[in-house]
Amino acid sequence: MSGPRLKPLLKSTLKGTFAMALGLIVLAASAAGLGAAPGDKASAALAQGERMYREGLLPSGEPMQAVVSxxxxxxxxxFTCVSCHLRGGLGSWEGGIVTLATNGARLALPRYWKFPNLSPEERKDLKLQNPPARPAYTDEALAHVLRTGIDPGGRELHPIMPRYYLKDPDMALLIKYLRSLSAQLSPGVDATTIRFATVITDEVSPEDQQAMLVPMNNYVARHNQISNGFGNRMYLGVGGNEMSGSYRKLALSVWRLKGAPDxxxxxxEAYLAKEPVFALLGGISYGDWKPIHTFCESRQLPCLFPLTDLPVVSDTDWYTLYFSKGYYQEGQAAARYLHGAAESTPSRIVQVIQDGPEGRDLSAGFRETWQELGQGAPKEIRLAKGETLSPAALRSLVQQEKPTVILLWTGPGAFEAIKSLAGQPDRPGTVFMSSRLLGAKAYALPEQARTFTWLTYPYRDPKDEPSASKYADSLLAGLTERHPETRISTRTYSMIQILRQGLMDMDRNFYRDNFMDxxxxxxxxxxxxxxxxxFGPGQRYASKGCFIMQLGPGPEPRLIRKSEWVIH
Incomplete structure (x- = not known):
């Protein structure tokens, strides 16, 4: 995964010479000394400081002003603070340049050249006597480094570190926020254990529940067993690496949701109150994930890769990380492919949409992307829930609308209607369908329709999949029934691998925002x-593309790739 990216405007202005800043600010562990008014006034002050940190805007709404280089x-x-120091304030690295932490718990302490992450107690136990690179920051020293780039040890920070022109009241607001930033460890962590939960809604079959839970429980058991005896360290697998101070055992609870989504x-809320957890892992639902997503956003609770085809598509939400945009992404891919692959933009496009969340997201992904590409809104025809598109209805639609492309966001019930177009002189050049919506029944598409029916396919080319999926078998011990076509176990395996690395990278900085960073x-x-x-900072959808596929001939057809990876 890539590190933070500097703003394009700065890259141009500074001729591409800048990377990440070295060191910014330092915090104390409390908000003492700033004279904050109680109640709403204090909350408003923190919100203003947060805006300065994340958006680079003063309370007046004007941009903060600074110089670099x-x-x-x-x-x-x-050049916002968050672009380099990240949302959790623990800093970043890119191009060999390190941006130091800004959180209160870390930077209220002196910083040392050797073993800078050790706590004072650990330094004392190890009898380390090397002098600090700088003492702990006072408010005055913090204001001084923000304005001049000179830290309390007299060291000048990297030239890319902005030197801010801030009046005393605005400086006080920024310092107040920085002192609160990742100042206390997040809930769900104690001296020995990190607690997680996974969410399962009650319509999910027992087989699909087990396909997710078996690899998760196997991973937790393996982690806890292999780490026994390693004390306060995390051990990354057989032949892996240790990181001093990181080790915690893992605990996983199952939160089962029953009844209506509302x-x-x-x-x-009841689950979280009874058992605070650090994050949600995976989770599975056949329906819309939005109620769970909204809960996680409101509680600032990370949710890592739920198994859902109906994620929330948002440019601003933070706490849920998805594999993809689901059905919406397939609609996006069809729009981008048609826009980029055709010699001339298709003049007439019709979407036929089956009522339901799947059709909603497929059509919205196409329509919104198509319009973003400068095209007009496509014609849309909606089928009621349970309604089947008949051959006569489809032929009538073709005669009336004369489309060059039809997007059939429906299930396999439309196959006979598509078959009826074969041999018709006025049929559209291309029919699109969703392979995810069709599932295994996609292979039953009538052969007469295969030459002009294309499928959006959001996964790896099937001929290449076995070489990647075989590794998931390492966590499937005890799973009595395997259904690889659901991709539940393999996606759970992928979530675990990313979690594993995230726990290592987090070290002992157990802050939820830092975990996401x-x-x-x-x-x-x-x-x-x-x-x-x-991934990249702020990105929440890990798979960013889709193939366009076509079924080959014969009774056991293969999927044939008709495009490169279409990036959304």
Whole structure:
């Protein structure tokens, strides 16, 4: 996974010479000394400081002003604190340059050149006597480094570190927020254990529940067993690496949601109150994930890769990390493919949409992307729930609308209607369907329709999949029935691999925002099901593309790739 990216405007202004800043600010463990008013006033002050940190905007709404590289003026909106120090304030690295932490618990202490992550107690136990690189920051020293780039040890920070022009009241607001940033460990962690939960809704079959729970429980048991005897250290698998201070045992609870989705929030609140957890892992539902997503956002509770085809598509939400945008992403891929692959943009497109969340997301993904690409809104025809598109209805639609492309966001019940188009002189050039919506029945598409029917396919090319999926078998011991076509166990395996690395990268900085930051900085992952899982700061959908496929001839047809990976 890639590290943070500098703003394009700065790259141009500074001729691409800047990477991440070295050191920014330092915090104390409490908010003492700032004279904050109680109640709403204090909350408002924190919100204003947070806006300065994340958006580079002063309470007035004007951009913060600063200089970098000695004398180059920049606006805070072009180089926000969060872009380098990240949301959790624990810093980042890119291009060999390290951005130091800004959180209160860490930077209220002196910083040492050797073993900087050790606690004072550990330094005392090890009898380390080396002098600190800098003492702990006072408020005055913190204001000084923000304005001048000179830390309390007299060291000048990297030139890319902005030197801010801030009046005393605005400086006080920023310092107040920084002192609160990741100042206390998040719930769900104690001296020995990190507690997680997974969510299962009650319509999920026992077989599918086990397909997710078996690999998760096997991983937790293996982690706890192999780490026994390693004291306060985390051990990353057989032949892996240790990281001093990171080790915690893992505990996994199952939160089962029953009844209507509008009752799920109350159930989740009760679970979380009874058993605070650090994050949700996986989770599975056949329905819309939105109620769980909304709960996680409101409680600032990370949720790592739930198994859902109906994620929330958002550019701003933070706490849920998805494998993809689900059905929405297939609609996006069809739009981008048609826009980029055709010699001329199709003049007439019709979407036929089956009522339900799947059709909703497929059509929205296509329509919104198509319009973003500068095209007009496509014609849309909606089928009622349970309604089947008949051959006569489809032929009538073709005669009336004369489409060049039909997007049939329906199930296999439309196969006979598509078959009826074969040999018709006025049939559209291409019919699109969703392979995810069709499932295994996609292979039953009538052969007469295969030459003009294309499938959106959000997974790796099937001929390449076995070489990646075989590794998931290591966590499937005890799973009596295996159904690889559901991709539940293999996706759970992928979630576990990313979790594993995230726990290592988090070290002992057990803050939820930091956990999400570390996940976003992992290298790109080649794991089962998806061609590639890649991330960047703020990105929440790991698989960013889709293939366009076509069924080959014969009674046992193969999927034939008709495109490269279409990036959304």
């Amino acid at each position: 000695g004398d180059v003026p920049v606006a805070g909106t072009s 009752t799920w929030t109350r159930q989740l 570390r996940l976003s900085m992992q290298r790109d992952q080649v794991l089962p099901d998806y061609l590639r899982l890649s």
